[in-house]
Amino acid sequence: ACPRAAKEFHRVLISYVIDLGRDDNFCDHGPLRRSCFWAIGRLAQARRDLAVIARPWLLKGLEDEDIPCRGMAAWALAQLPRDFMDAPALRRLAEAGHEEICEVFDGEKVVEKTVSELAREALG
Incomplete structure (x- = not known):
């Protein structure tokens, strides 16, 4: 929401999901890493120009x-x-049939969807 903070910290945020196999910023705890992926998605909603490097x-x-x-x-x-x-x-x-639940906060409410549902929706 804050353009200055987004511009300054977007690379740090993205670094949390980059595993280079050495001592880096990668968030190696799965439940916390989920929130990193979510945060990148929220960044993309507000500043696609900054988030696109995470693809x-x-x-x-x-x-x-x-x-x-x-x-x-x-x-x-x-x-x-x-x-x-x-x-x-x-x-x-x-198509993998993953029924594990993800909780996604869209800015207004939390919705529960399966992993496979989220992939199908991403396919559009």
């Missing part, structure tokens, strides 16, 4: 070891402009 890491998040993280990554991808290159990974996730 490759969101795509990687579709294969996260924590299944609900996959759903949150799919939700975050859905907040970015559509890219047909995202479709194969989203389709695999949508």
Whole structure:
């Protein structure tokens, strides 16, 4: 919501979902990482121009070891402009039948959706 804060901290936020396999900012606790994916999605709703650099890491998040993280990554991808290159990974996730629940706060209310539902919605 604050343009100055978004511009200054968007890279730090995105760094929480980037696992380089060494000592970095990666959030290695799945339940906390889910909120990082969600926050990137909220950033995308407000400042797509800043969030679009997260796309490759969101795509990687579709294969996260924590299944609900996959759903949150799919939700975050859905907040970015559509890219047909995202479709194969989203389709695999949508068809995987993951029934794990993700709680998504859209700014007004919390909704519960399954990981596969979020992937199907991201496919549009």
